[in-house]
Amino acid sequence: MDPLADAAPEPYWLRQEGAPAAAEPLAAAETADLAVIGAGYSGLWTALLAKERDPGRDVVVVEAGTAGWAASGRNGGFCAASLTHGFDNGLSRFPEEMDTLERLGRRNLDEIEETVRRHGIDCDFSRTGELHVATADWQLRELRAYQEAAGARGADVRLLGRDAVRAELDSPTYLGGVWDRDGCAMVDPARLVWGLRRACLELGVRLYENTRVDRIDVTGGGLRLHTLRGRVDARRVALATGAYGTLLRRLRHYVIPVYDYALMTEPLTGAQLAAIGWAHRQGVGDSGNQFHYYRLSADNRILWGGYDAVYYRGGRITTDHDQREQTFRVLAQHFRDTFPQLEGLRFTHKWGGVIDACSRFSGFFGTAHGGRLAYAAGYTGLGVGATRFGANVMLDLLDGRRTELTSLRLVRSKPVPFPPEPVRTGVIQLTRWSIARADRRDGRRNLWLRTLDRVGLGFDS
The missing domain is CATH 1.10.287 (Helix Hairpins)
Structure with missing residues (x-):
């Protein structure tokens, strides 16, 4: 039987019950202290934090689709403490700041957890940590080095041998692993978006969905956002559009749209779950250069994604690329190789989506239009948690403040730009x-x- 035969070509998370009705599109002239372009994680965190910093600030969010329809609602739900796309990547690029970045990242994750609790966001937030598994000897050597370096900085990372890692999650492919016990939470990504959206509205943020910003002009008092049927005049603007950041020309040099793909299984039976273990329900990533990521959903489905990261010629973004049968077949075969004891398990959903990738893999930041616009982009697939940090950076930049965040080389520097096409x-x-x-x-x-x-x-x- 073909395990993909009945898979619906759509993101599992976004098709769940409970999605909010779309807000009305903008159809008039508006003014605001702060206008946020984009209602994914980056934009919603910016709006929420802006209101928490100053409840009297007038905040408008303008979204081309509906909240979370792009990367924020299609990802694996790994809410990591890392601000640098993993410890090793950060250590190689920002060694002099690594202790600070680790501290800030852990604090950021703690504050996300506190926000979820305070606003009653039902997103299955679970601080399970992440299991990094090795399927080849060279990966095991690299994981040992990671555990030593991260452990020396106080991270709660535990090295596991073959038997210990298979006691956590049983696959014949595992040779060992490292369990980062506190550095990652698992969330339902769409429900996190919907909860942040609701929290913003409750604090008085005005939201316009299905409203694309076509152009930004400088005015005497700030910036003007032009849309099909209306406009917003704002003193300050936060650009939070990820891979869709064409409103600011300079971002095209630093960001490329890369497509990532995932499958979701049917719910596991009790016997199937017992056959693999997974009692602690960690997020899991294998350690190849082309890596898989996987996790359990609240109803015991397995999300299985990654491996292929596809850039289409010219960087063209189209919904046609959301489905790629070649990749789905490869992912399904790798799933069977990893969990042969789950033979016969079917996939119910298959989907892809575009992420904003940059050459250093971690988010970068800046301003334009004389400091009246701030942007954050380039999270390269690890933005579920890091976008909240980026939102704080954007707000500090817009306030013209020199803070601990804006003083970081991570914030002050830019990635190496990509060459032009072809x-x-x-x-x-x-x-x-x-x-x-x-x-x-x-x-x-x-x-x-x-x-x-x-x-x-x-x-x-």
Whole structure:
């Protein structure tokens, strides 16, 4: 039986019951102290924090679709403390700031947990941690080095041998692993979006959905956002559109749209769940350059995603790319290889979506229009938690304040820009081929990857 035969071509999370009715589109002229473009995590956190900082601030959010319809509602729900796309990536790029970034990241995750509790956001928030598993000897060596370095900085990371990791989650492919016990929470990503949306509205934020901003102009008192049937005049603007950041030309040099794909299984029976264990319900990621991520949902489905990160020629974003049967077939085979004891389990949903990727993998920040606009972008798939940090950065930048956040080199620096097309497509495809080859050659990186490492790009997926 084909396990994908009945899979619906749509994101599982966004098709759940409980989605809010869409807000009315903008159809008049509005004014605001702060206008936020985008109602994903980045935009909603910005609006919420702006009102919590100053309840009297007039905040408007303008969203081209509906809240969370893009990356925020399609991801795996890994809400990580890391602000740098993982410890190793951060240590290689910001070694002098790593202790500070780890502290700020843990505080950010704590504050997300507190916000979820305070606003009664029912998003299945669970501080399970994340299990990093090795399926090859070279991955195990790298995980040992990670555990030593992170553990020396006080992180609660536990090294697990073959038997110990299989006691947590049983797969014949596992050789060992590291359990980061406190650095990641699992959430229902769509319900987190819907809960943040509700919290914003309760604090007086005005939201307009199905309203695309076509142009931004400078006015005497700030910036004007032009839409099809209305406009917003705002003193300050936060641009939180991720991969869709075409309103600011400079972002096109730093951000590329990369498609990520995922499958969702039918709910596991009690016997099936017992066959694999998973008593602590951690999020899981394997440790190849092309890696998989997977987790349990509240009703014991397995989300299985990753491996292929696809850049389409020219960076074109289209809903046609949301479905890629070649990738779904590869993911389904890898699932069977990892959990042969679940033979016969069917997939009920298959989907893809675009993420905003940059060359350093972690978010970057800046201002435009004389400091009246701030932006955050480039989270590269690890933005569920880091976008809240980015929202605080944008608000500090818009206030013109020098704070602990705005003083960070992480915030003051930019990624290496991508070359223009058609060179961009060639470089990316060469890199994808090279990292796949490295996985087949015990992690050995070829001359191209070593060159990227030396210039600070260090692609791994």
